[in-house]
Amino acid sequence: MSVQAFRLVCASGKEHLPAGIQIECLECSGHDLYIGTSDGCIHHLLLVEENVSESAALPVAQQSDYSNTSFTTTRQAQKQLGLKKPVCELRAASALGRLLVLCDSTISLLCSDSLEPVPGTKIRGVVSFTLNENPVSGDPFSVEVCLISSKRRTVQIFSVGQERVQMVREVTTPEQAYALAADGQYLCLALSSRYVTLNYNTGHCQDLFPYPSEQKRPIIKRISRQEFLLAGPGGLGMFATVAGISQRAPVRWSENVIGAAVSFPYVLALDEEFITVHSMLDQQQKQSIPFKEGVILQDFEGRVVVATANGLFILIPLPLEKQIQDLLSNQRVEEALVLAKGARRIIPKEKFQVMYRRILQQAGFIQFAQLQFLEAKESFRTSHLDIRELISLYPLLLPSSSGFIRAHPPLHEYADLNQLTRGDQEKVAKCKSFLMSYLSEIRSTEVANGYQQDVDTALLKLYAEADHESLLDLLVSDNSCEVADSAAWLKKHKKYFALGLLYHYNKQDATALEIWVRIVNGELEDNTRPDLFEYVVDFLTFSKDQQLVWQYVDWVLQKSEQTGVQIFTKRPLDEQLQNGFSPDKIVNHLCKYRKALLIYLEHLVMDKMIQKEKYHTHLAVLYLEEILRLKSLHTLDQEELEDLQQRFQNLLRQSDLYRVLLLIDKIKGTDLHIERAILHGKLEEHDQALNILVHHLKDFTAAESYCVWNSQGRDAPYRKRLFQLLLSSYLSQDTPDNTLTVAAVDLLNNHPTEFDAASVLNLLPENWSVQLLSPFLAGAMREHVHALRMSQVAVGLARAENAIYKKEKLNLREKPFILSEKKFCHVCRKPFQEPVFARQPSGHIVHTHCASNQHVNSSMDHMPKPSKQT
Numbered sequence: 001m002s003v004q005a006f007r008l009v010c011a012s013g014k015e016h017l018p019a020g021i022q023i024e025c026l027e028c029s030g031h032d033l034y035i036g037t038s039d040g041c042i043h044h045l046l047l048v049e050e051n052v053s054e055s056a057a058l059p060v061a062q063q064s065d066y067s068n069t070s071f072t073t074t075r076q077a078q079k080q081l082g083l084k085k086p087v088c089e090l091r092a093a094s095a096l097g098r099l100l101v102l103c104d105s106t107i108s109l110l111c112s113d114s115l116e117p118v119p120g121t122k123i124r125g126v127v128s129f130t131l132n133e134n135p136v137s138g139d140p141f142s143v144e145v146c147l148i149s150s151k152r153r154t155v156q157i158f159s160v161g162q163e164r165v166q167m168v169r170e171v172t173t174p175e176q177a178y179a180l181a182a183d184g185q186y187l188c189l190a191l192s193s194r195y196v197t198l199n200y201n202t203g204h205c206q207d208l209f210p211y212p213s214e215q216k217r218p219i220i221k222r223i224s225r226q227e228f229l230l231a232g233p234g235g236l237g238m239f240a241t242v243a244g245i246s247q248r249a250p251v252r253w254s255e256n257v258i259g260a261a262v263s264f265p266y267v268l269a270l271d272e273e274f275i276t277v278h279s280m281l282d283q284q285q286k287q288s289i290p291f292k293e294g295v296i297l298q299d300f301e302g303r304v305v306v307a308t309a310n311g312l313f314i315l316i317p318l319p320l321e322k323q324i325q326d327l328l329s330n331q332r333v334e335e336a337l338v339l340a341k342g343a344r345r346i347i348p349k350e351k352f353q354v355m356y357r358r359i360l361q362q363a364g365f366i367q368f369a370q371l372q373f374l375e376a377k378e379s380f381r382t383s384h385l386d387i388r389e390l391i392s393l394y395p396l397l398l399p400s401s402s403g404f405i406r407a408h409p410p411l412h413e414y415a416d417l418n419q420l421t422r423g424d425q426e427k428v429a430k431c432k433s434f435l436m437s438y439l440s441e442i443r444s445t446e447v448a449n450g451y452q453q454d455v456d457t458a459l460l461k462l463y464a465e466a467d468h469e470s471l472l473d474l475l476v477s478d479n480s481c482e483v484a485d486s487a488a489w490l491k492k493h494k495k496y497f498a499l500g501l502l503y504h505y506n507k508q509d510a511t512a513l514e515i516w517v518r519i520v521n522g523e524l525e526d527n528t529r530p531d532l533f534e535y536v537v538d539f540l541t542f543s544k545d546q547q548l549v550w551q552y553v554d555w556v557l558q559k560s561e562q563t564g565v566q567i568f569t570k571r572p573l574d575e576q577l578q579n580g581f582s583p584d585k586i587v588n589h590l591c592k593y594r595k596a597l598l599i600y601l602e603h604l605v606m607d608k609m610i611q612k613e614k615y616h617t618h619l620a621v622l623y624l625e626e627i628l629r630l631k632s633l634h635t636l637d638q639e640e641l642e643d644l645q646q647r648f649q650n651l652l653r654q655s656d657l658y659r660v661l662l663l664i665d666k667i668k669g670t671d672l673h674i675e676r677a678i679l680h681g682k683l684e685e686h687d688q689a690l691n692i693l694v695h696h697l698k699d700f701t702a703a704e705s706y707c708v709w710n711s712q713g714r715d716a717p718y719r720k721r722l723f724q725l726l727l728s729s730y731l732s733q734d735t736p737d738n739t740l741t742v743a744a745v746d747l748l749n750n751h752p753t754e755f756d757a758a759s760v761l762n763l764l765p766e767n768w769s770v771q772l773l774s775p776f777l778a779g780a781m782r783e784h785v786h787a788l789r790m791s792q793v794a795v796g797l798a799r800a801e802n803a804i805y806k807k808e809k810l811n812l813r814e815k816p817f818i819l820s821e822k823k824f825c826h827v828c829r830k831p832f833q834e835p836v837f838a839r840q841p842s843g844h845i846v847h848t849h850c851a852s853n854q855h856v857n858s859s860m861d862h863m864p865k866p867s868k869q870t
Contacts, residue, residue, distance in 0.1 A: 003286045003287060003323050003326055003327055003332075003335070003339075004287060004318060004323070004326065005266055005277050005286050005287050005317060005318060005323055006263075006266075006268075006275075006277060006287060006289065006304070006315040006316060006317050006318065007069075007315070007316045007318060008275070008289055008291065008306070008313055008314075008315055008316075009069065009070055009071060009313065009314050009316055010071075010311070010312070010313055010314075011033075011047060011071040011072075011073055011305070011312040011313060011314045012033075012045065012073040012311065012312040017035075017037065017043070017310050018039075021037045021038055021039050021041070021310070022037065022038040022295075022309040022310060023035055023036070023037060023038075023295065023296065023307045023308070023309060023310060023312075024036045024037055024038050024086040024087050024088065025087055025088060025089050025090050025296065026090065026296055026298055026300075026305055026307055026312075027090035027091060027092050027099070027300070028047065028092075028300035028301070028303060028305055029092035029094040029112070029300070029301070030094065030301075031046055031047050031048065031049075032044065032045075032046065032047070032076075032092070032094075032112065033045040033046070033047045033073065033305075033312070034090050034092065034099060035312075036086070036087025036088070036089070036090050036101065036103075037086070037087060038086040038087075039080075039084060039086075040080065040081045040082070040083040040084055040085050040086065040087060040103055040104075041078060041079065041080050041081070041087070042078070042079045042081065042087060042090070042099075042101060042110070042115055043075070043077075043078050044075075044076040044077040044078065044079075044113075044115060045073040045074065045075055045076060046073065046074045046075075046076050047071055047072075047073055047314075048071065048072045048073070048074065049069060049070075049071055050069070050070045050071070050072065051069050069316050071314050073312070076113075077113070077114060077115050078115070079110065079115035079116075081101065081103050081108070083103055083104050085103055085104045086103070087101060087102070087103045088102040088103060088128075089101075089102040089128065089129060090102075091129070091130070091131050091145075092112060093112075093131070093143045093160065094112070095140065095143070096141070096142070096143065096160075096161065096162050097111060097112050097113065097162065098110065098111065098112055098118070098160070098162060099111070099112045099115070100129070100131075100145065100160070102126060102128070102129060105124065105125055105126055105127070105150055106122055106123065106124045106125075106126065107122065107123040107124075107126050107129060107145070107147065108121070108122050109121035109122070109160065109165065118162070118163060120164075120165075121160075121163070121164065121165045122165075123145075123147065123158065123165060125149055125150045125151045126147045126148065126149065126150060127147075127148040127149070127150045127177070127178065128147065128148045128177075128178065128179055128180060129145055129146065129147035129148070129180075130145075130146050130147075130180055130181055130182055131143055131144065131145060131146075131182070132144035132145070132146055132157075132182040132183070132184070133182070133183065133222060134182075134183050134184045134225065135184075136184055136185055137159065137168075139159070141161055141162070142159045142160060142161045143159075143160050144157060144158070144159060144160075144182070145157070145158040145159075145160050146158075146180060146182040146187060148176075148177045148178070148179075148180055148189075149170075153172060153173050153174075153175060153176050153177075154170050154171065154172050154173065155170070155171050155173055155177060155180065155187055155189070155198070155200065156169070156170045156171075157169040157170070157171075157200060169200060171187075171198065171200040171203060172203075173189060173191070173196075173198065173205075174191065174196065174205055175191040175192050176191070176192065177189040177190060177191055178190050178191070178192070178213075178217075178218060179217075179218045179219070179220050180220065181220040181221060181222045181228055182222070183222050183225060183226055183227075183228075183242070184225075184226070185199055185200055185201045186198070186199055186200075186226060186242040187199075187200055188208075188220050188222070188228040188230070188240075188242075189220075190211070190213075190218030190220055190230075192213055193210055193211065193212075193213055194207060194208065194209065194210045194211065195207075195208040195209060195210075195211060195218070195220070195230050195240070196208055197228075197240070197242045197244065199242070206242065206243065206244040207244065208230070208238075208240050208244055209230075209232060209233070209238065209240075210233065211230075211231065211232060211233055212233060216231065216255075216256065216257070218230070218231060219231035219257065219259065219260050221260055221261070221262055223239070223262045223267075223280070226241055226242045226243075227239060227240070227241050227242075227247070228240055228241075229260060229262060229267060231253070231257055231260065232250065234255075235252065235253045235254050235255040235257070236250040236251070236252060236253065237250055237251040237252075237253050237257075237260065237267060237269060237278070238250045239280075248280065248283065249283040250283065251267055251269075251278040251283050251285075252278075252285070253269045253271070253276065254269070254271045254274075254276070256271050256272060257269050257270065257271050258270045258271060258272070258294060258295065258296075258297065259294075259295075259296055259297035259298065260297065261297050261298055261299035261304050262280075262299055263299055263302060263304050263315075263317055264280065264342075264345065264346060265279055265280045265281050265339065265342040265343070265345075266278065266279060266280065266286065266317075267279075267280055268297060268299075268304060268315065269297070270291070270294045270296075270297035270306060271294075272292065272294075273290065273291070273292055274288050274289060274290055274291060275288070275289040275291045275294070275297065275306060275315070276288050276289075277289070279335075279338070279339070279342075280342070281338045281339065281341070281342040282335070282338050284335070289315075291306065291313075293308045293309065294306055294307070294308055295307055295308060295309055304317075320339065320340075320343045320346075320347070321355060323339060324336045324339055324340050324343075324359055327339065328359070328362050328363065328366060331366050331370070333363045333366050333367060333375075336359060336363060337359070337360070337363055340355070340356050340359045340360075341356075343355075343356075344356075356383075357383045357384065358383075358411070360379045360382055360383035361379070361380070361383045361385050361389070361411050362411050362412065363379050364376045364377075364379030364380045364383065364385060365411055365412035365414075366412075367379060368390075368431075368434075369412070369414065369420050371427065371430060371431075373430075373434040376434075377434075377438055380438070381442075381447065384447065385447075386404075386407070386451070387439070387442065387447060387448060387451055387454070387455060388402070388404040388451055388454050389406060389407060389411060390435065390438075391435070391439075391454060391455075391458045392404060392406060393414060393416055393417050393420065394416070394417050394431075394432070394435065394458070394462075395416050395417065395418070396461070397457075397458040397461050397462070398454055398457070398458065399453060399454060399457040399458075399482040399485045399486075400482075400484075400485050401453075401482060401485070402453075402454055404454070417431055432462055432465070432466065433466075435458070435462060436459065436462045436463065436466065436468065436470075439455050439458060439459045439462070440459060440470065442455070443455050443456060443459065452480040453480040453481070453482055455480075456474070456479045456480045456481045457480075457481050457482045457485055457486055459474060460474060460475070460479075460481050460486050460489070460490075460502075461486070461489045464489055464490055464493045464495050464498065465493060467493075471495065471498050472497075472498060472501065472528070475498055475501035475502055475505060476501060476505070479505065481502060483502065483503075483506050486502055487499055487502060487503075490502065494524075494525065494526060495526065495528070496515050496516075496518075496519055496524045496525075496526040497515075497516065497519060497526050497528040497529050497532065498528065499512075499515055500512035500513070500515040500516045503515070504539075509543065509545060509548060510548060513536065513539070513540075513548065513552060516532060516535070516536050516539075517536065517552065517555065519532055520532055520533050520536065520559070533556075533559060533560070533563070534563060536552075536556065537556055537563055537564060537566055537567060538566075538570075540552060540553070540556065540567045541566060541567050541570045541571055542571075544575075546580045546581070549567065549581075550589075553567060553589070557590075557593050557596055561593045561595040561596035561599075562595060562596070562599065564593075564596060565590070565593075565595075565596035565599045565600050568581065568586050568590075568600055568603075569599065569600060569603040569607075573608055583604055583610070583615070586600060587600065587601070587615075587618070594622070594626070597622065598619070598622050598623070598626065601615055601618055601619040601622065602619065602647070604619075605619050605651070605655065606651075611657060612657070613657045613658065613659065616651070616655045616657040616658040617657075617658040617659045617662065617663075619651060619658075620648070620651055620652065620655075620658045620663055621662075621663070621666065623644065623647065623648035623651065624648065624663065624666055624667065624672075624675075626644055627641065627644055627645055627648060627672070628670065630644065645672075645675075648675060649674060649675060649678060652675060652678040652679065652682070653678055653709055656682070660679050660682045660683055661683075663679055664676065664679050664680075667679065673692050673693070673696055673697050674692075674693070674697070674699070674702060676689075676692060677689040677690075677692040677693050677702075677706060678706075680692070681706060681710050686710070686722060686725055687725060687729075689706060690703055690706065690725055690726055690729045691729060693706060694726070694729045694730065694740070694743075695729070698739065700743040700746075700747075703726055703729075704726070704747065704750075704751075706726075707719075707722040707723050707726055707754075710722060719754060720754055720755060720756055723747070723751060723754040723755055724755065724756070724759065724760075726747060727744055727747060727748070727755070727760065727763065728763065730743050730744035730747065731744055731763055731764075731765075745768075745772060745773070748760065748773060748775075748776040749773070749775035749776050749779075752775065752776045752777075752778070752779025752780045752782075752783065753779060753780070753783045755776075755780070757777075757780040757781075757784070760776075760780075
């Protein structure tokens with residue numbers, strides 16, 4: 001079977017009984033053992049328990065496995081009842097010092113020590129009786145006896161004291177009863193063919209189930225409050241409550257059960273050959289003890305006694321802790337946990353919690369060894385396992401500084417993971433994967449509280465070994481990895497980028513950068529980040545260590561000027577000033593990196609909008625020099641040149657801070673005509689600028705754009721003057737030029753509102769037809785009419801507004817001027833002075849204190865005009 005729950009020892013042999021006499025019934029109260037025999041005699045024996053260790057030299061932790069408990073009996077008294085009939089039942093009332101004896105259908109009350117009868121305390125006509133272990137009365141000086149009457153179908157309840165017997169209730173049963181058990185006001189009865197429960201207060205009878213009375217005698221045992229154990233049909237031990245339901249599954253007995261006993265959490269049954277032990281927790285058979293010729297099996301206050309016709313034996317329960325450990329040793333985890341939970345009822349709370357936590361931890365390691373990871377994780381969590389116990393199974397995972405020592409006695413029998421898996425690499429991989437998952441779950445919970453360094457270091461090592469993507473997530477988040485141990489492990493597995501992150505988290509940025517630079521230079525091999533160079537640039541961008549940034553800025557710029565300059569362009573300008581990265585210092589440093597300098601100056605001028613002449617001029621000169629350099633190359637990149645020229649032109653147009661004359665001097669002699677035209681425009685030399693665009697470049701679109709951007713933000717006359725100059729430039733040639741004529745016509749027709757029509761008509765050649773200029777003329781007339789009408793609308797609105805104002809003024813004058821006895825002015829809300837009123841030269845009546853006030857003089861027109869009534 002799965003567990004050894006009881007050990008059978010002999011308590012008394014044949015020497016205490018005369019030859020030919022058989023044991024009929026038993027009762028045990030403390031150390032007092034009473035035997036009722038077939039000859040009507042009662043024997044009182046003293047039961048003595050002795051503990052003898054067969055291996056005292058063994059460690060204390062192991063002695064319990066080899067300890068033997070023995071019982072001896074000594075005769076105390078013997079009483080012949082005077083009848084040659086067998087004693088049927090014995091019940092001890094230890095609180096009263098009395099023994100109740102059923103013999104020849106009569107209950108007698110005896111002194112439990114001397115076995116002398118108590119006069120006047122007999123109850124006759126009794127089939128069977130029992131003591132109510134949960135009496136209703138609660139009288140400490142009496143016991144409640146429930147008995148089956150043989151004369152009529154009734155159950156009688158007696159109150160039995162030391163010197164008296166008194167019937168307190170009689171209740172009728174549906175049939176004649178043959179066996180009973182009592183709990184409070186409930187009786188469980190075995191009738192002729194069925195079991196019932198009976199409430200003797202209300203008389204309510206609840207049928208349970210039938211039983212074959214002709215094949216076996218009924219068995220009824222009270223096992224807990226309002227719950228009974230019954231011998232049912234088909235060899236089943238049935239659990240039933242007073243409500244007629246079963247809260248537990250039945251246990252499987254043999255067909256010929258003689259007796260039953262309860263010793264929590266077990267139910268024992270006696271048949272002709274065996275004593276079987278079943279668990280009340282999972283209803284499974286746990287033990288089978290060979291035992292022949294047994295006639296009685298009964299439990300007394302937690303002690304189980306079994307008897308043959310002339311011998312007594314004790315079933316000694318083994319400690320639950322040992323039973324559980326035996327189950328765990330046999331890797332029967334579920335049974336061990338069920339038994340441990342059931343032990344809660346009989347073990348003090350604090351002791352149980354400690355015991356159950358350790359059992360759960362042991363169970364977790366067994367489940368872990370069986371690769372039942374979900375179950376193991378739940379066991380570890382519930383038992384609050386010191387996570388280092390699990391980590392210590394994995395070689396080298398605990399940090400070298402950890403002073404952890406495994407629990408004693410040990411929770412498992414494994415030295416390390418290799419012994420547990422027996423070298424099976426597939427199992428090793430599964431176990432490591434489980435530990436990774438479990439540690440990542442608990443690292444931020446209370447389970448890891450106090451062991452954060454051990455957990456994080458172990459997790460880092462597992463991630464590095466498995467090349468797991470979460471390694472970087474661990475290092476960039478809050479962690480407690482031990483630096484020296486972790487660094488050595490990362491170097492071992494060539495995780496150099498992660499090593500840099502470890503140093504960075506621990507405020508060793510210089511060491512981290514040194515490692516990353518070596519990776520970029522190819523000195524160390526690590527493909528974790530293909531964009532490591534860009535990562536280093538970002539790192540330096542947001543670093544506040546000025547010395548560290550200047551140490552590596554040249555290395556970065558030599559790798560890539562365009563990327564490296566982001567160290568300065570992405571850094572907030574206010575932070576640059578605070579941390580010693582002034583623009584002047586940066587510009588001076590970038591002088592040898594022309595491309596980076598150009599990008600940085602663009603950042604200052606275009607993005608940050610810094611209004612300093614030297615930056616604008618420097619940027620413009622750099623643009624010019626770079627354009628001239630590109631033009632001088634044999635392999636010209638036309639797209640790059642056009643982009644650079646466009647940026648140069650945008651700067652020249654948008655900025656007003658650069659030195660125009662300097663740039664004009666530098667641009668002379670080049671073919672940068674558009675740029676020169678823009679510079680002349682900045683000097684208000686529009687004639688020269690338009691001359692370059694029209695007559696040198698023949699770029700009429702650029703000429704129109706020049707007029708547009710130069711007149712932005714200016715008044716209409718200035719804009720018209722620019723377009724008039726452009727038109728004059730088109731028409732200034734002495735020799736007719738068809739392209740200029742077409743450009744002039746297009747300019748007029750496309751921008752009719754930008755010209756003064758009368759001035760234009762004076763400039764136009766006489767041979768131009770009206771049809772040619774019809775769009776211009778129509779647009780000019782439309783603009784003229786629109787302006788005229790808008791002026792008329794504005795005049796009309798002004799007149800309407802003036803009329804509304806006059807009407808409001810008249811309305812104010814028509815309201816009456818009211819005099820009242822109130823002592824304050826209705827206009828300024830100030831109190832009156834004496835005399836109250838005075839008349840102004842204008843004829844208005846005002847109060848004296850207001851005569852010199854500003855509101856009287858300034859607001860007189862708004863004062864209400866006195867009515868005739870006032």
